[in-house]
Amino acid sequence: MSHGMMRVAAIERFGDPEQLSIQKVPLPDPGPGQVRMRIAAAAVNPADLGMVTGVYRWKEEVSFPLVPGYDAAGSVDALGEGVSSFQVGDQVIACSQHSLTQVGTYAEYAILSEHYLAPAPQGIELIAAASLPLAGLTALQALEQLQLAPGQTLLINGPLGAVGGFALQLVALRGIQVLAPTFAHEAELARTLGATFMLDREQDIPAQVKQAVPSGVDAALDVIGGVAARSAFEAVHDGGLYVTVVPEFWVPGGQFVPQRGITPRVVGVRSNTLQLIELSSLLANGQLTTRVAKVFSLEHASTAHRLLAAGSIHGKIILLP
Numbered sequence: 001m002s003h004g005m006m007r008v009a010a011i012e013r014f015g016d017p018e019q020l021s022i023q024k025v026p027l028p029d030p031g032p033g034q035v036r037m038r039i040a041a042a043a044v045n046p047a048d049l050g051m052v053t054g055v056y057r058w059k060e061e062v063s064f065p066l067v068p069g070y071d072a073a074g075s076v077d078a079l080g081e082g083v084s085s086f087q088v089g090d091q092v093i094a095c096s097q098h099s100l101t102q103v104g105t106y107a108e109y110a111i112l113s114e115h116y117l118a119p120a121p122q123g124i125e126l127i128a129a130a131s132l133p134l135a136g137l138t139a140l141q142a143l144e145q146l147q148l149a150p151g152q153t154l155l156i157n158g159p160l161g162a163v164g165g166f167a168l169q170l171v172a173l174r175g176i177q178v179l180a181p182t183f184a185h186e187a188e189l190a191r192t193l194g195a196t197f198m199l200d201r202e203q204d205i206p207a208q209v210k211q212a213v214p215s216g217v218d219a220a221l222d223v224i225g226g227v228a229a230r231s232a233f234e235a236v237h238d239g240g241l242y243v244t245v246v247p248e249f250w251v252p253g254g255q256f257v258p259q260r261g262i263t264p265r266v267v268g269v270r271s272n273t274l275q276l277i278e279l280s281s282l283l284a285n286g287q288l289t290t291r292v293a294k295v296f297s298l299e300h301a302s303t304a305h306r307l308l309a310a311g312s313i314h315g316k317i318i319l320l321p
């Protein structure tokens with residue numbers, strides 16, 4: 001039984017990133033079916049920014065101190081009764097499904113159901129592995145909604161972000177042709193990740209799509225929302241497919257009403273062990289790559305939040321507990 005304490009970065013109330021401060025909280029023991037994970041690296045996601053400002057929505061009423069963080073990579077520290085998939089010392093990754101669990105990974109330890117974990121990708125540094133779970137699962141689950149066949153066309157409106165970057169690589173592996181709007185100096189990177197048609201994100205997107213694929217794309221994946229979501233929708237041919245991971249009310253007079261035979265679909269990511277295992281092995285064998293932009297100690301979580309909120313980060317921001 002543990003009577004120890006652990007360090008976390010937490011907030012006591014919603015507000016600006018400076019609300020995040022280091023606290024010591026009790027280190028719990030894992031319950032039946034749970035694993036206690038020693039966190040080596042935690043990634044910062046846009047959802048974490050929303051948790052701190054208070055726009056994020058949890059299933060239950062939120063309790064403070066609130067520890068943000070969906071993503072973690074580290075090792076198994078203790079096992080609850082009945083855990084069969086892991087042993088103490090195993091290197092693992094996890095997606096905490098914060099909306100349901102309120103378990104944050106901006107911490108030295110996290111206690112999660114074993115179903116939220118998967119073996120860490122072999123041969124990949126834990127700092128890089130921590131960037132995979134939330135964005136990778138979101139990308140996979142968005143693509144599941146589309147079920148595209150080889151040769152079909154997909155516009156991804158933010159192809160170099162975390163979710164968009166994994167989605168781009170995953171569909172390229174399946175022979176799908178991706179249209180990728182980026183700044184001109186990023187076009188080569190998009191090509192390397194598997195894009196077929198490089199578009200200029202500063203020019204009219206539907207017009208460029210029409211030039212590349214005159215009948216319109218078979219599908220669009222929106223990872224941005226707002227105006228960019230609208231123009232991604234416009235690029236899809238009648239009766240095509242559209243999925244967003246950023247649900248917003250953008251259709252005039254309503255939201256997500258079918259138009260031109262296109263029924264918008266929305267992704268709300270869920271932890272999924274099998275998908276996490278699949279993503280982990282794709283990263284291990286080099287079929288997926290990830291980029292780490294900056295690494296901070298947990299003490300600098302507020303700086304990390306400000307940096308992500310400012311945008312133009314090329315890669316993931318990682319916190320080291």
Ligand SMILES: NC(=O)c1ccc[n+]([C@@H]2O[C@H](COP(=O)([O-])OP(=O)(O)OC[C@H]3O[C@@H](n4cnc5c(N)ncnc54)[C@H](OP(=O)(O)O)[C@@H]3O)[C@@H](O)[C@H]2O)c1
Nearest residue numbers: 046138157158160161162163201245267268269311312313
């Ligand atoms: N529904 C869910 O379950 C779920 C799960 C995970 C994430 N999300 C949401 O998905 C969104 C993306 O998350 P993420 O982690 O991938 O964020 P991210 O890494 O910041 O990716 C966003 C990308 O979009 C790019 N971008 C922005 N405007 C663009 C434009 N007009 N044209 C081309 N690219 C553009 C950004 O580039 P610059 O920085 O250079 O502008 C950035 O690379 C967030 O809103 C997040 O909250 C939802």
